[in-house]
Amino acid sequence: MFDVRHAVLASFRRTLHDRGFVEVETPILHVDAGGAHARPFVTHHNTLDMPLYLRIALELHLKRLIVGGLDRVFEIGRVFRNEGMDSTHNPEFTMMESYEAFADVSDVMALTEALVVNAARDALGTTAVDIAGEPFDLAEPWPRARMVDLVSAAAGTVVHPSTPVADVRAIADTHGVRWEPAWGSGKIIEELFEKLCERDVVRPTFITGHPVEVSPLARVDPKDPDLSDRFELFINGTEYANGYSELNDPVEQRMRFEDEAAAKLAGNDEAGMVDEDYLRALEYGMPPAGGLGVGIDRLVMLLAGVDSIREVILFPTLRPEATR
Numbered sequence: 305m306f307d308v309r310h311a312v313l314a315s316f317r318r319t320l321h322d323r324g325f326v327e328v329e330t331p332i333l334h335v336d337a338g339g340a341h342a343r344p345f346v347t348h349h350n351t352l353d354m355p356l357y358l359r360i361a362l363e364l365h366l367k368r369l370i371v372g373g374l375d376r377v378f379e380i381g382r383v384f385r386n387e388g389m390d391s392t393h394n395p396e397f398t399m400m401e402s403y404e405a406f407a408d409v410s411d412v413m414a415l416t417e418a419l420v421v422n423a424a425r426d427a428l429g430t431t432a433v434d435i436a437g438e439p440f441d442l443a444e445p446w447p448r449a450r451m452v453d454l455v456s457a458a459a460g461t462v463v464h465p466s467t468p469v470a471d472v473r474a475i476a477d478t479h480g481v482r483w484e485p486a487w488g489s490g491k492i493i494e495e496l497f498e499k500l501c502e503r504d505v506v507r508p509t510f511i512t513g514h515p516v517e518v519s520p521l522a523r524v525d526p527k528d529p530d531l532s533d534r535f536e537l538f539i540n541g542t543e544y545a546n547g548y549s550e551l552n553d554p555v556e557q558r559m560r561f562e563d564e565a566a567a568k569l570a571g572n573d574e575a576g577m578v579d580e581d582y583l584r585a586l587e588y589g590m591p592p593a594g595g596l597g598v599g600i601d602r603l604v605m606l607l608a609g610v611d612s613i614r615e616v617i618l619f620p621t622l623r624p625e626a627t628r
Contacts, residue, residue, distance in 0.1 A: 308608045309616055311427035312600065313380060316400055319422045323415070325376040325402060330365035332358060332382070338582065339363030339521070341574040342385040345395075358384035362401040363521065363595065364582045367550065370403050370593050371585045378402035380600065391612045392542055395621045398600040403550070407594030409533045412547040413510055416537060416596060417446060420508075420544075420603065427607050434609060435540050436506050449505075450513035451497050452531070458500035465490040465515040465530035472496075486570040490515025490530070505538040520560040520576060522548035544603060547596040554586035 317327065335354075337344035339361030347356050362379050369377050380400045387393065400419075404411065424431045424442050431443040456463045459475050465488070472489040476482070481499045483492045493515055505511065512535045516524060519532035526533070534548035551557055558578070567575035604616040614620040 305604075305608045305610065305616060306618065308427045309600075309604045312423045312604055312607065315423040315426035316380065316419055316598075316600075318426075319419050320378050320402060323376070325378045325404070326374060328366070328369060328374070328377050328379055329381070330359075330362055330369075330379055334359050335581070336577050336579045338576045338579045340385075341518070341576070343387055343573045345384050345386045360385050361597065362399060363403075363597070364579060366401055366403050367590060367593070367595070368582065368585045370405055371588055371590045375405040375591075376403070389621065392602060392605075394601070394613050394617060397613070397617070399597055400600055401595065401597045403593055403595045405591045405593050408549040408592065409512075409535060409547060409594060412549075412594040412596045413446075413448075413535055415594075416510075416545050416547060416598070419598065423603065424607055433606060435606070438506070440507055442508065446508045446510055446537075448510040448512055448535070450531075451501075451511050451515075452493060452513055454501045454511070455493055455496045459496065463493055463496065465493060465517065484571070486567055486572065488515075488517050490517030494518045502538065503541040506540050508537065508539045508544075510535045511538055517563075519548065520564055521551055521557075523551045539606060542602060543599070544606070545596060545598045547594065550590070550593040550595050552586060552590040552592060554583050557586055558583055 333356045335356065337357035337360050342360040344357040344360050349356050360383055362381060366377055366379060378400060380398065382396050383399050384396045386395065421431055421442050424433065432439060432441050452464050463472060463475060467489050469489045472492045473483055476492050476496060479500060481495050483495065513525060513531040514534045516530060516532050519534050522532040522534040525531040532548060536543050537545035561576065561578040564576040565578050568577065601613050601616050605613060608616060610616065
């Protein structure tokens with residue numbers, strides 16, 4: 305199993321190096337916990353007498369490097385999220401994130417397919433895998449489906465971020481999906497997708513067109529201002545990757561961050577904060593870029609044919625044995 309893990313990591317590095325990406329290392333201790341929706345681990349630096357957070361994503365520092373002139377960068381590293389544990393979640397896990405100047409979401413989807421297909425070939429000698437007991441060839445083109453279209457089909461009515469929030473709440477109530485008063489239509493649509501649609505996405509599929517409300521770092525879809533230029537890769541009801549055309553407008557990014565901060569004050573522990581250092585980097589100027597994050601542990605699970613993330617991490621987080 306750990307031969308498979310080693311082969312996957314080596315394959316990712318080889319594919320990215322062959323495409324001109326430079327491997328870098330960024331800080332694990334962050335002043336602001338950003339780059340994802342997650343609850344962070346909090347620590348304290350004694351000498352500086354200041355709180356710090358274990359990183360929940362690699363994103364914001366990697367994009368600072370795009371601002372600084374490194375056009376293609378990636379990092380494979382541990383990230384930490386102070387959340388629940390189950391068969392696909394461990395508090396510390398391994399992510400690969402890459403960022404490419406002058407790329408967009410279509411380029412990132414193509415890169416995602418190449419990374420996964422090459423990893424399968426290098427680790428298994430084949431692109432054929434079993435998913436939910438059925439054979440699939442990862443080398444076949446992966447279909448794409450918009451989140452709002454899948455939710456609309458499952459709900460039996462058109463659902464869109466522009467739909468009045470009262471109407472979307474009523475749809476959520478009908479299907480037993482919880483919502484919070486501070487959530488807009490976009491966030492409730494994401495919750496509807498998780499409840500009604502995720503489990504039915506078995507073969508590798510790019511889910512696209514996430515609401516802007518739940519995509520604070522992604523560029524707006526040029527065809528629909530309520531949706532983002534973003535995708536998530538789902539396989540057998542589980543997210544494996546997330547990518548998008550990066551938002552590089554500092555004015556719009558500040559407004560998105562302020563919305564996140566307001567959501568945090570309203571009680572959403574997973575919402576982000578206003579990252580002034582990152583905003584200053586954007587003010588210097590970030591070129592159009594495409595970004596990608598891939599969960600290494602889940603991909604190893606898929607290729608190794610196991611159902612628990614504990615099986616693919618040498619030292620998973622466990623409760624200590626009781627002592628007498």
